[in-house]
Amino acid sequence: MDLGSRALAVQQQEMEISGQNVSNVSNTSYAEEQLNIQESTPLETPIGEEGTGVQATSITEVRDALLDNQIQAEGSVTSSLTAQQTNLQNAEAYLDEQISSTSSSTTPDSANGLAADLSNLFGSFESLSTDPSDLSLRQTAVQSAQEIATQFNQVSSQLSGVRNDINTSIQNDVTGANQDLATIASLNQQIVAAQASGGTANSLVDQREATLEDLAGKVNISTSAQSNGAVDVSIGGVTMISGITNSDSLKTYDAGNGQLLIQAQNAGTPLSLSGGSIEGEITARDGALASLQSGVNTLATQLITNVNSIYFTGYDLNGNTGQDLFTGTGASDIGVNSAVVSDPTQFQASGTAGAAGDNTTVLALAQLANQNISGLNNQTFSENYAQTVSDLGNSISTVNDQLNSSHAVSQMLTSQRASESGVSIDTEMTNLIQYQKAYEAAAELITTLNQMMQTVVTMKSS
């Protein structure tokens, strides 16, 4: 009887585990659970050992720690690259240098960005050089100068906006990472407690793995599993979780000019990260975005100084000289001299006082377009800007390629884990049938024994 009831209990437990597995079939952080069973202790009889049936020993989950670690590591790489891609693509959009085909012709055209503004500026100088006293041409030249100044201001403030957004993301990610660390420490505590009392804590382990992967997405971590079930976590060489203690956390600090970097809150050491969205954000900000910002700014500075140094010596229609065309010193504050904006006769196009038809100054300005500027690596303004744009393109394209391969690796690892730890409904169903039949058989055993007992009892009373 006892043997039969133990068999019933074990089969029921098996079915419950199958039920648990099937219920979690779509839970990606779930690992398939197994009931480990063995023969119960046999009875020694004079004629030999007699089996006493089956007993359940433990419930374990199918988890490969190595695979989990690899998934965490690759998750850091993917998040880092995704963060770079997103932020750099924002910057790319703000540059507004897309090629689009107009309906009228098949010729590609990009008419919105600084490239077009540069062409327009020098074009308007060329136009004015053919008729330096013409007021409408003067007006056009001043307008082109205003347009490029405004465009510089806009691009500059938009790129600063991208930089600020990145800093906000870093702050948010640090907050999120610290929450994850606290969660992991508390899960560690529960797991250790459960295992100390001889139990298993599979669902807590699943939760902890999901949290570890979330954390790895923000910052690259290294973990080491302890024998008591806890997982130690360190970031950039600094221990963050040791056993059940959340010993340290992340903190941002300003390395100067709003350059937010990460340090350990308690240890105080700056952390050099190698993956995760925080690292991706820092890399994008201090790498491609910073060189884009400085490229645009240098272009503006060189435009201001080179144009002004020629323009300064020119004469306006009233014979006056010695004014600047551009004000400001860089992309963020470049502007056009307000006097010439309100009165285009003050545009200093002539090289000689009193000669309205003289175009020496404006011709020299127009010819700046084809001149190699020493402050721009001996490139022309347009060449230098094209280089800046394609440098950004290169950075994004590299990130895109890396992200593609990182996605492929992640995909491969995830599918490997799914194959190992995932639940197969078909397998569970087959098992269920097996358990059901075993349960029926065990029940049948008890019924038979019961009938035998009945027979014996009836025999005695009759």
Add this chain to the structure above:
Amino acid sequence: MNVTTTSFSTNFLANISQLEARQSTLQNEATTGLKVQEPEDDPAVMNQVLNLQTEASADTQYQSNITQLTDSATTASDALNSLQTIVEDASEIATEAGGVDSSTQLSTYATQVGQLIQEAVQLGNTKDANGNYIFGGTNTGNPPFTAATDASGNVTSVTYNGNTSVAKSEIAPGLTVSAQSVGENNTGAGASGVFADSRTGADIFNDLISLQQNLTSGNTSAISTTNTPALSKDEDNVVTQISANGVLQSTLEAAGTTTTQQTTALDTQMSNDTNADLAQTLTLLDQTQTAYQATLQSGVMVASLSLLDFLQ
């Protein structure tokens, strides 16, 4: 490899999203006809296209400069031809006057020459379509010539108010020409003067005034000895100017043709760099769509099947 329900769905979704991404890229290429749109698509091509666009836009500007200069050159050419006629007429009068004794006839000639002087002053103050004086050098805002007259309305002297420099404009990278002309240049250097130039000895106004005075005073010998040879120098100078103007116009025309050809070449180059090969794109799109369909169909077939369907 053990295929679990989760691994089936993760792989299936990954395949679908990959195919969707590829499909969307190809679809975008097919609709825009461009294989490069953002700098990240092909940084090298983007760099090249930006430089080509700068060149193309400069070419458009050169083309417009050429049109503008051609207009001015045509105005100058008309004025120079009229001036040639004036000088020829004056020469003819000078030649004819040599054989005339009648003072009435001479005074008629003098009146005619007076008119020619007025016309010449008017020509000297010709403006182009933009209202700029074309014979004042770079001093284009003021009339280059002012005439002083005596009591009877005869021009006694003509003063040049312009200067001796001309403004040059670019018609190709580094190639500058000018459509402005200098009215008088007696400095012996720089652009040659149309009405007077110390290097060729031309001095149209003074020669005409002297002719008129000699006609009025009946000094026919001075006319043939002084005025006729002087006018011939004036005529030579004008002819030189006309041919220089012709050279300018043909230079402009040649530059215009070159620029147009270059613009076409640049357009072709940009198109080659950025345009998608539609045949190839559409073929790839077709293939991707087939693969997408196959994935969906097989996925649905496999996913809808399970052991559960066969359990009673």
